[in-house]
Amino acid sequence: MAELFWFEKYRPRVFDEVVDLEEVKARLREFVRSGNMPHLLFYGPPGTGKTTMALVLARELYGEYWRENTLELNASDERGINVIRERVKEFARTAPVGKAPFKLVILDEADNMTSDAQQALRRIMEMYAQNTRFILLANYVSRIIDPIISRCAVFRFSPMPRGLMAERLRHIAKSEGIELRDDAIDLIYEVSEGDMRKAINLLQVAAATSNVVDANAVASATTMIRPADVIELFNLALNGDVAKAREKLRELMYVKGIAGIDFIRAFQRELIRMPLDDEVKAEIAELLADVDYRLTQGSDEELQLLYLLSKLGAIGKRARQTPPPSKRR
């Protein structure tokens, strides 16, 4: 069956396809080679490859029999520790198929379990240790009780670095016949904060409307402000058309539902690319930082943004009256 979601379609199947995580791969390969391993705990933010790595390990351990030898449970779906106990008991009853001497239980969202449930889980892990190994997946290691941590080999997963995320996105875009622009990658990286699932999803949604994916397409796929709208706002205000700028601002705030702080981020992002004098840019950057601060202090969003627009109007007016530095004597 064709995969509906690209993040599933492009989920790595073997260690070599997994981007980054070199140390984790090396240690897991060693477990596969030796045919033995302890329980594992993978922790880190969403979309950083924990589930992927657990499934790759299962394939590498069992080859074609990986499904028969793997039980995937979600700690927050499964109603309570008793359900987990029953399912593990049932699963562990039969011997593993293939060469590895144990079966694999992958328990997602282990950090959502209460500490009592985790205590019970620890006993289950011990009870079936002879022929099962657990891989616990968690976002926060601090929410896992010490007796479990001390029984596991612990691996940390970090947000995907920009360069590697870009490489992976380019690979997917190429396979899908999509032209992916650099400004789109910048924006996807910024919005996804190193979460690969989110990044791939954004690419897929943006590509649904156009074969050329640029930052505008990415922004339209989110509740983000499009670069084209930011530039228009900037230009309207700087050119002294503050009334029109206000209208545009209100439309974006109330029709698209864009938050004040997102405007500031978008302005900061576009400012670098604006064809303005460095001194003017520095002044605007300072103004943006001021407004940003006041917004974080709880000031009224619309008032702050209107203030920003009128200040931009004044800066623009002054800039038009002052010749650029190269022409100054």
Ligand SMILES: Nc1ncnc2c1ncn2[C@@H]1O[C@H](COP(=O)(O)OP(=O)(O)OP(=O)(O)O)[C@@H](O)[C@H]1O
């Ligand atoms: N290191 C990686 N290399 C290549 N693709 C990756 C990598 N990490 C994540 N991905 C992509 O992101 C998707 C989501 O990753 P995965 O399900 O492994 O995240 P996770 O860390 O388990 O997240 P969660 O905590 O939300 O369960 C994968 O299907 C895959 O397409």
